Amino acid sequence: MPQIHVFDAYAKSETGRIMHFDVVTLEKDSDKARAHARDWLQSIGEENATLNQENCCYCHSEQSVPEEMLKAIEMRGYAIYKLEGCPK
Numbered sequence: 001m002p003q004i005h006v007f008d009a010y011a012k013s014e015t016g017r018i019m020h021f022d023v024v025t026l027e028k029d030s031d032k033a034r035a036h037a038r039d040w041l042q043s044i045g046e047e048n049a050t051l052n053q054e055n056c057c058y059c060h061s062e063q064s065v066p067e068e069m070l071k072a073i074e075m076r077g078y079a080i081y082k083l084e085g086c087p088k
Helices: 030-043 067-076
Strands: 004-012 018-025 056-062 079-084
Touching: 004 030, 018 030, 018 067, 030 056, 067 079
Parallel strands: none
Antiparallel strands: 004 018, 004 056, 018 079
């Protein structure tokens, strides 16, 4: 099983709602993690949400990942783990 890297992210919607989520990737690359976060925000209709370098930082790496998360990474290049304030 591949090693995954987790980036802790916070975004602020245009209405002021704070969304807290993790970006999970196979690469330990902060720039790509931010790009994935922006891609996901756009996919949920939050393309104008504020997300900057300080709001998407490397958190940790793991040796194991749930099957559904690995499938998302294989399909899109990343997975999102929703924490707080994210749409269902």
